[in-house]
Amino acid sequence: MTKINPIKLGYRLLEGWFNFSFGPSWNPLYNLGTLTFFFFWVVLVSGLYLFIFFDTSIAGAYKSVEYISHEQWYMAGVMRSMHRYASDAAVITIILHMFREFSLDRYRGFRWFSWITGVPTLWFVITLGITGYWLVWDELALYLAVLSSELADALPFVSGSMARNFLDGQLTDRFFTLMGFLHLLGQPILLVFAVWIHVKRLSYVEINAPRGLAIGSFLALLALSLIAPVESHGPANLSQVPRVLHLDWFYLNVYPLLDYYTARQTWMITLGTTFLLMLLPWLPPKKTGKPAVVHLDHCNGCGQCADDCPFDAIDVRARTDGARWAHEVVVQPNQCAACGICLGSCPASNPFRQKHEPLVTGIDMPELSANQLRAETDRVLSNLKADTKILVFGCDNTFDVSALESDNSAVVKVYCIGMLPSTLMEYALKKGTDGIFITGCRTGDCYFRYGNVWLDKRFEGSRKPRLRARADRRRIMVSRGAEIDGARIRKSLADFRSAIAGLNASDHDPPRLDTDRDTQDAGI
Amino acid sequence: MPESNPHIAPRRINVGYLLLQAVNYAVFMAIVWYFSFSPPYRQLAENSAVVTLAFGHASKRVSECSVLTQEELDKLAPNMRKPMDCPRQRSPVTIELRLNGELAAREVLRPPGLYQDQSIDVYRNIKVPKGQHHLSVWMNDDSNVDGPTFEFEKTVNLLPAQRLVLSFDPDKNGFSVN
Numbered sequence: 001m002t003k004i005n006p007i008k009l010g011y012r013l014l015e016g017w018f019n020f021s022f023g024p025s026w027n028p029l030y031n032l033g034t035l036t037f038f039f040f041w042v043v044l045v046s047g048l049y050l051f052i053f054f055d056t057s058i059a060g061a062y063k064s065v066e067y068i069s070h071e072q073w074y075m076a077g078v079m080r081s082m083h084r085y086a087s088d089a090a091v092i093t094i095i096l097h098m099f100r101e102f103s104l105d106r107y108r109g110f111r112w113f114s115w116i117t118g119v120p121t122l123w124f125v126i127t128l129g130i131t132g133y134w135l136v137w138d139e140l141a142l143y144l145a146v147l148s149s150e151l152a153d154a155l156p157f158v159s160g161s162m163a164r165n166f167l168d169g170q171l172t173d174r175f176f177t178l179m180g181f182l183h184l185l186g187q188p189i190l191l192v193f194a195v196w197i198h199v200k201r202l203s204y205v206e207i208n209a210p211r212g213l214a215i216g217s218f219l220a221l222l223a224l225s226l227i228a229p230v231e232s233h234g235p236a237n238l239s240q241v242p243r244v245l246h247l248d249w250f251y252l253n254v255y256p257l258l259d260y261y262t263a264r265q266t267w268m269i270t271l272g273t274t275f276l277l278m279l280l281p282w283l284p285p286k287k288t289g290k291p292a293v294v295h296l297d298h299c300n301g302c303g304q305c306a307d308d309c310p311f312d313a314i315d316v317r318a319r320t321d322g323a324r325w326a327h328e329v330v331v332q333p334n335q336c337a338a339c340g341i342c343l344g345s346c347p348a349s350n351p352f353r354q355k356h357e358p359l360v361t362g363i364d365m366p367e368l369s370a371n372q373l374r375a376e377t378d379r380v381l382s383n384l385k386a387d388t389k390i391l392v393f394g395c396d397n398t399f400d401v402s403a404l405e406s407d408n409s410a411v412v413k414v415y416c417i418g419m420l421p422s423t424l425m426e427y428a429l430k431k432g433t434d435g436i437f438i439t440g441c442r443t444g445d446c447y448f449r450y451g452n453v454w455l456d457k458r459f460e461g462s463r464k465p466r467l468r469a470r471a472d473r474r475r476i477m478v479s480r481g482a483e484i485d486g487a488r489i490r491k492s493l494a495d496f497r498s499a500i501a502g503l504n505a506s507d508h509d510p511p512r513l514d515t516d517r518d519t520q521d522a523g524i
Numbered sequence: 525m526p527e528s529n530p531h532i533a534p535r536r537i538n539v540g541y542l543l544l545q546a547v548n549y550a551v552f553m554a555i556v557w558y559f560s561f562s563p564p565y566r567q568l569a570e571n572s573a574v575v576t577l578a579f580g581h582a583s584k585r586v587s588e589c590s591v592l593t594q595e596e597l598d599k600l601a602p603n604m605r606k607p608m609d610c611p612r613q614r615s616p617v618t619i620e621l622r623l624n625g626e627l628a629a630r631e632v633l634r635p636p637g638l639y640q641d642q643s644i645d646v647y648r649n650i651k652v653p654k655g656q657h658h659l660s661v662w663m664n665d666d667s668n669v670d671g672p673t674f675e676f677e678k679t680v681n682l683l684p685a686q687r688l689v690l691s692f693d694p695d696k697n698g699f700s701v702n
Binding site for chain 1: 535541544545546547548549550552553555556557559560561562564565566567568569570572573574576578579580636642643645646647684685686687689691702
């Protein structure tokens, strides 16, 4: 097994278990963002229903929540429980999302922006939950109100004592108007804005959970709401201090700190932890490769690279060089992840092109160009002496394909398998490879988000540039896996090698390959 | 809503896998349910009460207004020549709360503001055992006076979980309990 750090190992084992239980398509770990959105939809719909019956006054709030929970338990009561449990579930999915990105080292380098905008977003969610608990106006709400005010009083820009508002006889219904505004409108708007910023540097952001996962999650929430309906504490009594509280630890875990530390120290602990989390991408920093470069004289502005870029780093603009094409592409270097997927998208990356030596493509990677990729393929193939020659392509971010190198298997490593031009498969087969074995991140999980998805679609023929039908598909195998899947990948390779050997024995006609038809189609 | 992840073919539905998924959902919801209420948090011991010292107060000014002499006025710029000089700075406030003769809290509060001219705010919770207690409060809000400017004493009987608020209003005879 490849050496792997214990945090990543823990994540990979959990991921493997969910792949086994749900399959990659419904694996909750591959859908944490969409699941969080789904839970918020449940929170929104149930919250709107609860608001119909909620009385926004000090005297009426608790009574109305009791009505919701007991008189109309079959509908509003269930809605209340789903509102609470879906909010809690959302915190778990957010924390799992952070754990996933951290354990897979997907929070540094070009991902710094998503990470540092994600950490405060968690606080927006937490404070939204806290104001929700205030509205119930039970003993827990009073506890939160007093301690939140103590925290606010410790801020240097807050004058006066907010906490004194919660002493007997000093509270008015305006407090509930403010809380209602914050919880129902102000904070949700802020949260939506924060999420929009968080995903700003991504393309193809998915917000809908797979139907099967959504149905399963909904049924589970409903079952929990019926089995363990949510109850309030006793009504808030300003002259009493609640002794035992059933805190919702997903949202209210900071408050007990105030029993051990002053409000200022509690701020320092929470803000310090938050800043430390936000600084993680630079502790230590991770170097991102050199961004993609456009060779305008080889680019027809088809925009396929812009369509495929998972990080929204490529823009299509009006042509500036006077060429006959209407558009050109421009790379935003500060957003480029250097994944090379654009190189695989570009029809001009066709290795059969001989008009231009060395091979120059429309959009290229400075440190592993289309020309270098072709040269490396040629080099490793020339070293293979076995009867059954297998060429292995793999990426840098998961199982290390170097371990598959042998007398009859040559290895070419790329940044991401989405970087592989479909025509390179045909080229390698024409150059004498008997079989092409491609690894890469586990299905459903790509370090660069869409590399293995685009590769599959190109091979299926549903996305350009397609793997042409004349490439013998029997001689190409994709077997993906994580760092801990080495044994399975080795077995797949051994089986593939046997199958290719059998194919070689029965099929003496090598596949006929066209040279650069795709390129001609593209008009380059 | 997509039937599955739009980029990956869904797995064929199978009763065994559905049961396995149900187990996963059950574990997930068990975690949600448990940490939504548990473990319970005890913030106050069974037989305890809380005395809350809470009030806002503008202390005495450090010095009174004085009339400037003509000589002093002449030294000022023409537009600054007001006959009365009223320093804004207020005195620091010292408060001591004793329970049954023992010092329970002592605060020395400097008035906030650039000129230290604003009201001080006190909010302090002190956990005490239930039962009878003798409270005594001592406060000095005038730096020109040695010793207390306000004092208060009272014997109270506190019930479990009761919050007794000790507040202060100089216009209503100083300290009082609610």
